Structure formats: structure tokens, C-alpha cells
Amino acid sequence: MLSLTEENYLKAIFHLEQTQEKGVATNAIAEKMNTKASSVTDMMHKLSEKKLVVYKKYQGVKLTAEGTLKATIIVRKHRLWECFLVDKLSFSWDEVHDIAEQLEHIKSEALVDKLDQFLGFPTTDPHGDPIPDKDGKIHARKKVELAALKENQKSVLLSVNDSSDAFLRYLDKKEIAIGSLVKVMAIEPFDNSMLVKIDSNEHLITEEVARNLLVKEIANK
């Protein structure tokens, strides 16, 4: 049985591994977990004992197959609960993260199964991220940062890299939502800011914002 803390470490490592094929650095974990590097080292010893990570001094860590599965199941629970909060309890998508952070640790396989069924077996959460299946398989869609698109390219907004409250509120204010149609109208070479048409409104967005929006390109019909 994993403690809440252990589960949170596994999830942090899982997310960090997405953009890092070498071992995940102690410091990176410490930053994500809002703790100190020394605490991370302690926990890596513990998770290594439990065969959930492969850890070599100074070389960073990787999740084992079992560690990956455990982490994926937590992500699955997090995203299912987010669906529940938004679809059933009518929270808005920028309010649900902190609550789902708590709910993801509830231990009951039956609960997750029944929740999944109750929600109609959703495949993505309200932020557009894929929901792993029972076996930990993730059916990901090919996503690309909006910042990588050329002028005139059309796309659909799938998810966001930054899911901080501040960023989500920024999007809400501009009425930018998952599923929005996004077309690149012009790119300013000086600072890589973009003029984009999102659904029917035009917005000028900074490169930083464009790098935090993940889209699926669609044909320019």
C-alpha cells in the first residue's frame, strides 16, 4: 500500500519523464514537489526498495514498469474525477485541479470502475488530456504546440501545458476552450507573438502562451 506522499512522487516523476528520456533529475522532482533535494533523495531510496523506480546515485531516476503502472492509474483517477467535477457537478475546468489532486488518492478499484461507467467511459478530461484505460494504456493523440504552426494553419485546441489557475482563467476570459478552432493569422518575427483567430474572435498572443496551447492540426479546407 502506497502512502499519499509516495503516490505524489510517482506522479511527479511520471509527468517529468514525458519530456525527458534520460533519468529524471533530483532537483527537477524537488521543484515539482515543492520540497528539498535531500527529501527527494530519501524518497528515491524508499521507492527504489519497493522496485517502483530505478535509482543510481547522481544519475537521476526512472520509473520501473510497475512504477509506471501505479503512476498511470493515479493519472487515470485524477482525470476521471475531473470529468465528474465538470460534467456532473458543473464546476468550471479551471476550478477542478486541486480537488482532483485529493480525489485521485482514494483507494478502491471498484469505485474507479463504476465512476468510469457512470461518466460514459470518457477518453479525455476537461483539459483535453487522454484518460488512461484500466491497464494503464494511454491512447494519446498527436499533439503539437500552437507555437510550432505556420501562418494560415488551422487546428483544434486539445489541451494545455500549463494548467495553473492563472493561465486557465486567462483562457476563460478570452473564451478559449478545449475544442476551439484555432487559426494562425500572422506571426510577428520580432518576438514570435501570434495573431490567431479562435472560433470567431481574433487575439494577439505571446509566444509563451502559444507554447502552452497544444493543438491538433487540421486540413485547410
Added chain:
Amino acid sequence: MLSLTEENYLKAIFHLEQTQEKGVATNAIAEKMNTKASSVTDMMHKLSEKKLVVYKKYQGVKLTAEGTLKATIIVRKHRLWECFLVDKLSFSWDEVHDIAEQLEHIKSEALVDKLDQFLGFPTTDPHGDPIPDKDGKIHARKKVELAALKENQKSVLLSVNDSSDAFLRYLDKKEIAIGSLVKVMAIEPFDNSMLVKIDSNEHLITEEVARNLLVKEIANK
């Protein structure tokens, strides 16, 4: 902010106070919490510091008004989640206790409010126990143990004193459920066992069982 452990102690004391108007004994709490008396003493010091209990050495503890409110809100959350699990996720009433024990600690007032609304503002949980309102007020119905009834008295089953898995399964097997119509057909003076008619079936039940069933008496029309 209360820790999970502190919340569980408050809840335990709250439940023990229902059948105890003097201070709740250290040993009683220890037994309920499955821990040692010395641990209870330690925690009572802590909760007393926080003004959630009134504690005098060797005299047992009582919840303060604030402690009672905190405990009541936990009970409210527990019972709302039980409703959710049974009504929405179609768990049976004997499966939900352990899961609700976890869910009751999720911290978000907005979540509780929205859940309450989603469930249609239920007034009792699947075991027939009243759900406290937002302010901690409990609109309790007058309940009595089935064992206290006379022959020929009719009643409705409202809740149970023993909510162990074993007892709930016993009830399920005999098709005894919250809301069942219960009529005392005969009482055996030797051992106080009872012949009762529950809905359309007759059962012979021991005094122990009769003391664990809480009913509301109804007119003998």
C-alpha cells in the same frame, strides 16, 4: 487545517457522545480508533490546545461547539458520499462505508455544496441516518431499538446500530432493508428473541439483532 487523524478522532468522539452525556472515556476512544489509550491522551492534549475538545485529566473529553461543528461536517460529507455511491454509482449499501471513510476527508466546501445539489438535497443516507445540513444542524427522527417494541407493534426500519459488513450482509440475505415495514409478531420471554414480519416475510431474530435495528413506530391501522 486539521490532519486526517485529527478529523478521525473528532468523528469518533462525536459518535461516542451520542450515547454518553458525561465525558467520553479515553479507553472508549482508543477502542473505537483501534489504537492505544496513551495515543489518545496525546491527541487529546493536541485537540484541547486547538480548542476542539474540553479535556481534564482522568475526566474524559467533550467536544466544544467548534469541535462538534467540525465533526458534524465530516459526518455530513460521509453521508452525502454514501448517497452518491449508492444512488449514482449503484453500489449496494453494505459496500460503501470504507470508501466514504476516505471521501469524507476531501477538503472543499464548494464540492460538498455541489454534491448535495447534484444528489437533490437528500435528508438521509442509505442506512437511514440523517444528513446534517451546512450549518451542522441534524434533523433527527425519533428512533427506537426494535427490541424495545411490544407485540403487534408496527414500525419502519430507519437505521442500524451495527454497520459492520457482517451484519449488513446478514440483513441483505434476509432482505431486510432501510424502509422495510417491521411488525413484531411474538416475543419469546426466555431469551427475548422475536418473531417479526418484515415486509412480507417472517423471521426469527435474536435479541442482539433486535437491538441493532432502529425503527420508527407507526400507527397500527
Added chain:
DNA sequence: ATATATTTTTAGATATGTCTAAAAATATAT
């Protein structure tokens, strides 16, 4: 290639919640 900076680990301390064993207070029985 050596000095400097950064990252990571180790060692030891702290806080929470737990325990055992012994001491103190209270309750019970004759």
C-alpha cells in the same frame, strides 16, 4: 586541465503520530 559552479548526497535535527512499560489516579469489592 584546472578552477569554479552546480547538483546531489549524507549526516544529523525536527515534527507528527504511534508504541511499550511504569507510575498515578480512580473505581470496585469485601
Added chain:
DNA sequence: ATATATTTTTAGACATATCTAAAAATATAT
């Protein structure tokens, strides 16, 4: 009322998860 039993508290130890400060290893820069 005194002895005995029970309950409760105290004192000190232990495990988990954390921290700070110093040491060790690795990375970077000239």
C-alpha cells in the same frame, strides 16, 4: 476502609517524512 482491579497518564522510544548544513560528485568555463 482498605485492598485490589481498572483506567489513565507519563516518560521515553520508534517510524515517517521533512528540513538545514556540510560534504561529495558532477558539470561548466576559461
